[in-house]
Amino acid sequence: MFFNGGFFWFLMGILSVVVVAAFRAFARDRGWRIAWWKGLFGIAAYFVFAMSFYAWGTLIGEGEGGAGFRILVLGIVISLALGAGFWKLITAKPAD
Amino acid sequence: MSESTEKGISRRDLLKLAGVAGVAVQAGGLVAAGIRAGRSSESYTGWESFNPGTQFFDRRPFEFEGPAHRPVSEVRRPSHLTDYVFGRVAAFQQAYRAHPAWKPGEPLEALGMSAQLAQFYRDFPERLEWDFKTFTETVPNNSRDKEKYGNYYVLAEAYEAGFSAHAGFLRGPSAPPEESDFPGPDPFGRKTRPPLPFRTPALAADFVKEMAHRYGATLAAVTKTNPDWLYSEGWRGCPPDYDFSRMPAHWEYAVVIGVPMEWDVVLSNPQFGTSNDAYDRVSTAAIRLEGMLKFLGYPARSHTPLTNYDLIVPPHAVEAGLGEIGRTGFCITPEAGGNCRMAVVTTNLPMAVDKPIDYGVARFCNKCKLCAESCPSGSISMADSPDGMVIRGYEHWYINNGSCYNFWRETMGPMGCRLCVAACPYSRKDNWIHDLAREIDPRDPTGAVSSGLLSIQKHAFEYPEAAEYHRPPGGRFASFRPEPPYLRAEKYLNIPINKPGK
Incomplete structure (x- = not known):
């Protein structure tokens, strides 16, 4: 089943990386240092x-x-x- | 800004858009994964499972040197004739049938019941009242209710009938322990042998527990049998003049095993639930274990729900470290909470015994009271602690099993209540959300986690009021949670069905 398999959690991990990277880009554009x-x-x-x-x-x-x-x-x-x-x-x- | 794409959106902006989309996809994906986790049959702890993985909670951090029980006054052993509610009510009813003119308040001696039973009722007058009501009022009312509404619950009864049919194949001992417990010729003609020695008691315990799981036990542990918790009379296979005052030496060790009732069915108590699914499995596992021990040359006797007991199980389960006694009086285990039906196999195979555990149940029960608030018969104490409640010489929560049984006989479906099992916050399945609570709460010395969880339990979840579980007109034959779809008679049967409350 897709939703309890390793591939699903791998995708969730990739998405987390994308979300963090997007926020970093958002923060840099505003000149924030986190x-x-x-x-x-x-x-x-x-x-x-x-x-x-x-x-x-x-x-x-x-x-x-x-x-x-x-x-x-x-x-x-x-x-x-x-x-x-x-x-x-x-x-x-x-x-x- | 970084370079633009052909459509005029920069890669940087694209990344930011992907981040927003990622949040939405992640939220949706987690909801879907959660639904999968909540529905997964793998979360039905121990149900139809035959492997040791069902005993997944690491008890070692919570072990302490026993015993978990210490007598606080003179100990009285339990009695089949008085403490065992089914036997007691049956004896009272039999006496009443012989003296139908008797009325409550008149001397009990006029009923011709045993002096022991009469004394019990003098000690616990509230139980006399409840037991009398059970067979004079509740059971006749229930017969009428079943004529009117019975078809609505008929598939729940059918489910139960399958398990109880198997009970006829399970045989208890027919001779005293000195005879029936010892290995004899088996049905396949295998010869008896002298006991096969194990390398160490620890390995013997490991092997026995492994076998117990393979035979269908969800939980298995070992302790020493305590003579205080043997019934004071009526051991199976024993004549009335048998010496019940001493424990047979070969009952030295008690292997305690437990099996849950089916998880969806248990939540649909009191109208749709049954104990017989777990009774059947745990009895079968215990009888298998008994046979295995006898094959190895050791005496063994199984004490099970379907072949009866010569001892009481919960305190042995607590000493064996399977769980702790809760407000409801049964052993609450980390894996299955109160949803655990138990059996014992007594033997003299030398085994390493397990230690009792303290994982916070006693403290939690003091403040929770959900079972007592839900109990339709008010049989569970609402006190803030069990201090001062002394039953047969031991201090523990008092349960009025007379009023409890009275409500049993009011329910529809396969009979019985088990609402306290369903309502107990420990009786939860094996998925991440409950496992998180299972692991964090016992490790929190402040009690803040359990208070927070309890607050969520009481405010986020909805339950019927205790009165709603009763028969109409005062109640509506409510269930804690709706019955599983496969027990809905309306869905499958072409018969007239009268649903209560309609």
Whole structure:
């Protein structure tokens, strides 16, 4: 089955690389310099975002779609909060 | 900016667009992969599995030196006549049939029941009330309900009938332990032999557990048999004058095995569930194990749901490290939660014994209470801890098995409840989301993870109210979760069907 096979997770890995590369391009165009620890913050936000969708799907598969949707919303709220923190970190102007 | 493509979009912009598309594709792909993981038959821990991989939880970090149980007052061994609810209610009903003019409140001696049973009811008057209600009110009501609504549940009963039919092929011992447990001529004429020695007790335990899995056990562990947990009378194959006060020496070791009930069916309790699927498998595995041990020259006796027990299983399972006793009174295992039906094989093959484990169930049960809140009969304690609840000399959660059994007899389908099994947050399948909880929660000394998970469990998931599980008009014969499609009589059968609530 495609969705639990190694090839699927390989594709997910490739997509993650593309997403990170695209964000780096986006950041460079704006002249942002992202320290490694700020980058980890961003990866955490994206990880929570992505896993919320995985959790939603898993609970749909278990017949608990309603609970899955609530957990998705919770995950998105958490990832938005993390994402907002990340955004603030990378757009903050250095102190004079 | 980097160079442009023929359409005027730079490669850099193309990369950024691909990144946005990648987020969308990844989200969609993860939902699809999640659905696959949630539906996967591989996540049905132990169901129809015959390999040791079903015991996947690493217990070693949670082991402690036993025993897990210490008596806090004088120990009384369990009794088939009183503690065993089926035997007790049957004896009460038999006595009542002989004295139909008897009414609750009148002396129990007037019923002609045994002094032991009368004393039990004096000690637990609430159980007298419930047991009387069971056969005078609940069972007759249930017969009427089944006439009206029974067809809606008939495929669940058919599913159960297949497993219970096999029970007739499983035989328990017909002679006392000193005779029946020892190897004798087998049906294939193989001769008995002196016990084959193993290289070490550890290897003996490894081999026995490996065989248990190969015979169909999902979980297997070894402990020493505790005489406190032998029934005080009525061992199979023993005459009434048998000396039940001493444990046969060859019952020294107890191999405890467990098997889950089918996962979708267990969630459709109390109306569609059955224990007999797991009873059948665990009994069969235990009888196979008994036969294997006898072949090697060792005495063995299986204690199983379908051939009956001479001992109680949950405390042995706890001592063997299969899990911990929860609020519901059964052994909650890391792999299957409470969805685990158990059997024991007693033997004198020297084996290395397993250690009990503490992976946080006791602390979790103190704060969870989901089973108690869901219990339609209120049989499970709502207390904040089991402190002070002493049953037969040991401190553990009190369950009113009289009110519990009363609700059993109210349910439709194959009979029984098991709602506490379905509601228990530990009774979850083997996929990444539950495995994450399984691995992280026991390693969190603060309890914050379990509190967070419990909060999600209580607020994100929806359950019927306890009253909804009852018969109409007070209830609607609700099930914890809808029945699996293959148990829907409306889908398959061309018969009149009266669905409750319609």
